[in-house]
Amino acid sequence: MTLRSSVGTLYKLGLRKGSVESLKTAYLMLDGVCMFNCSYCTHASTVKNLSYLSRVLWPEVEDLSFFFERLAHSDFERVCVQVVSYPKFQRDLFELIERLKASNKAISVSVRAVSVDLVNELFKRGVDRLGIAIDVVNEELFRKFRGGNLLELKRLIETSARSYVNRITTHIIVGLGESDKELFETMVWLRDINVETALFAFMPLKGTILESHPRPSIERYRKIQLARFLIYRGLERAIEFEGETIKNFKWLPSDSYRAFLTSGCPDCTRPYYNENPIGPLYNIHSEELLRAMSNSLEVIG
């Protein structure tokens, strides 16, 4: 098993020296050579340097027993395991879940699930939440950038969400060529079937097929974050479209600045996962940072 950990997690566990963020989720990656070739992913089968996931460097955990011991004694509340789809990943994942259960943390697993059987098996083995990423919300772009059929994946998500109410999360990437309307409609559907949406801003990464594709503007990303926030509060009628594009918001709740916090499973903050620490921060990973930035945040309204 090749297990990697985000550096922030290692800092907090005292296994590396560095500035400690107030993380509640420990981030792990089960690594190998992926069977798929997503155009935006540093783990695609055609990319050479595999120790990154998105823009984050993931050092390998050298002493697994010591790592699990530190984890068990830490105040992390959740562990998130990102799983690369390498052959036989299931065997390693099941073993990892078994070892993680001893640490008494809630376990999130983010995996390219292809069957209900795998979903059932993971929950049976003690996973708290399952991340089944959509990534690309436009059907044609999904086929092009990710491969496979978006409608089939949506069927799997819906079936899983019916059996495991409020325990499924999906990842959506903003900025791959989709329209605001497509993001909006996908998030309304996800909300209606009780699936949580974790938003990511597209980040062009060296060595990937989309390394020259532009990032979404921060203004557009803020609008999509606000749309997500409103949708999950049942307030989507406040969103005004012009054609396929969000033009404005009729009104916004007084705490709408919270829309800019990282979204996803409870306590998931993913610090600097898809942004450079010098900014702009697409997902704001802490309440303190949000308060510090609140004066300068560009709120669309």
Ligand code: SF4
């Ligand atoms: S939302 Fe966060 S904790 Fe949940 S699966 Fe995604 S990265 Fe992991």
